Amino acid sequence: MEDLAFDRSHIWHPYSSIAHPAPQHRIRRAEGIWLTLDDGRRMIDAMSSWWCAAFGHAPPSLVKALQDQAAQLPHVMFGGLTHQPAIDLSRRLTAVLPEGLDRIFYADSGSVAVEVAVKLAIQVQIARGHRRRTALATVRGGYHGDTWKAMSLCDPETGMHSHFGRAIAPQHFAARPPVPYGADWPEDPALNGLGEVEALLSRHDAEIAAFIIEPVVQGAGGMYFYHPAYLRGLRAICDRHAVLLIFDEIATGFSRTGAPFAADLAGVRPDIMCLGKALTGGMMSLAATIATRDLACEAGMLMHGPTFMANPLACAAAAAAMDLWQSADWSARARDIGAQLQRDLAPAAGLPSVAGLRVLGAIGVIEMKTPLPMDKVHRFCAETGVWLRPFGKLLYTMPPLTIRPDELTQVSAAMLAIARGL
Structure with a gap:
């Protein structure tokens, strides 16, 4: 007591x-x-x-992986150095992620992975000569983490915006995807929510760098499930407006939705994907921001570097978790x-x-x-x-x-x- x-x-x-x-x-x-x-x-x-x-x-296999790694290499800085656990984990991830998503940046937590994804998207747009494209778009009802930029992308009413006032950067919000999972999909953009997204990106065409969304399942913002066809339409709209598409799969990755990744339910590949939570099987904190090769090359030097980036203990646990995940x-x-x-x-x-x-x-x-x-x-x-x-x-x-x-x-x-x- x-x-x-x-x-x-x-x-x-x-x-x-x-x-x-x-x-x-x-x-x-x-x-x-x-x-x-x-x-x-x-x-x-x-x-x-x-x-x-x-x-x-x-x-047991994850515990052993941690114990073995702790006895050999608990941590080393990732700047200028690398190690086998990070290489092994990256091999496993690139083998199972949607084709083309194969450039991996490791972070400390899911919220930081979102921050990295946003930084990457903005750097790419500036590298393309679109210096005004620094704003972000998303849908209401979402949750992307508790750090500043991630928090600004959470629902402006059910999220934490009211606690911090003008300190939270304003973002562009479309309505929550209106068609629930399992319902009939209406092709009319006025009914399926995509008309509003098209109008939003058209109005702010020169400002928006990326559109971020939790695919199919909105988690802590309301535990809401929406129709996968929304993501297919969103992919096409983002392509038309040269807006990068980010999937926040931190909560949905690794079979939680009944598919390996929620993106698989829609058959859509984003430009950037964020993973976390089950990545290490819950043993410790680790997250990843994954992009395509072309996007990573356009960004150049990504301006982020956590002290515990790609921590060997976390990477060893995650590689063991990947083996366990692929065993059944x-x-x-x-x-x-x-x-x-x-x-x-x-x-x-x-x-x-x-x-x-x-x-x-x-x-x-x-x-x-x-x-x-x-x-x-x-x-x-x-x-x-x-x-x-x-x-x-x-x-x-x-x-x-x-x-x-x-x-x-x-x-x-x-x-x-x-x-x-x-």
Whole structure:
């Protein structure tokens, strides 16, 4: 209790107030899908610890990779030096990414990977002689991270813009893609949202360097799934206006949507792709910004260089995670999880407190009509043995892809209990 009191007094947790700290559960051990609390109780990590522990916690092959690497080369600067873990990981990535995406810049986190992508896009436009093309476009409902430029690209109403006022650079926003995943696709641009994008890029043709979007799945901005055809139309519009297209696959990469990458659902290759989260299997932080060769050459010297860029420990863990990912059909497993979530969560659709239910791959979302009582939910999680962390009106799960059907049933039961009012 003394340690938790110290925590409450001195340690900031994500999106929390130090003056009014939220309750915390102290975790002693994480293994497989399970989190073990100090008192010995266990909870299923139904969040994959913010979506990164895709294969559960501490897979033996990833632990061994870290241990072996730590004994040999924990870290070395990447400026003027290189190392085998970075080379090995890059070989694995270029073999599975959409053809042509094969120039890789490693960063510390997903948010930084977005910053690098934006820097790259602007440098390319300036190198092409378009010195005014320094603005960015995106859609509402998105989330791209908490650093400054990434934050400016999050939804201006549900994001953090109001907390920082004019310090956040204004960007160009189109409406959220209006056609949900699984719905019929209308070809009329006035109905499918692409007419607004075309008009936006036409109005600001000389200003916009790139258009960034989370492909198919908008994550922390609202857990919304939209039609993949939107991305095909967006690709064509960006090409017409010489605007670079960036896919933020930080949350969706590595089979989460039921496809290797969300871009595969649309059959679209972006100019730049950002990866993170499950890249290391949740072992530690690492992200990547990947571009085509031509784009990388146009940019010239990319003006970014994190101290821990391509950290050998992180690269070794990521290479082992890639091997684990390629050892089985995890995309099929994600689709199986989705099918069970659709069945198990179906009763939620009829609850008077529920506004909607949606599932895609290994992502299940119950949208409530009013915000959930977070403190009450957190106590309930420890009591029932399922860790869920809703935000606002959204109660969702992104469980590890290793979860068994009976364990997934426990997750669904907990979600239904919360939706019913605990």
